[in-house]
Amino acid sequence: MRYSIISNLYILTIFIQNILAIFPTIKNYNAVLCKNCIYFKKESYGSDKCIKFGELDVVSGKIEYDSAYICRLDSKRCGMEAKYFQKRNNETKIENTIKQYE
DSSP states (O other), X not given: OHXXXXXXXXXXXXXXXXXXXXXXXXXXXXXOOGGGBTTEEOOSTTOOEEEEEEEEOTTTOOEEEEEHHHHHHOTTTTTTTTTTOOBOOOHHHHHHHHHHHO
């Protein structure tokens, strides 16, 4: 009887592991998203900007912001740990922040 229960649990465990292996898992499911940060500026797909990082054109005075994607890959900037992330609280505040840097 006892052997049968242990055997059944073992078979069930292997079955569950095999089922879980079939379905893909999202590795960074709980990661902080740039789109929820006050420094995120929505552009066209793939060219979203981070207004925390950029470079000033000394002739025109226009700031060219860095790609949000590149900033997240670079540990010297925000990195995957999102070290400069500040949660968006109010759309008006965000719009004002973006206008300040444009």
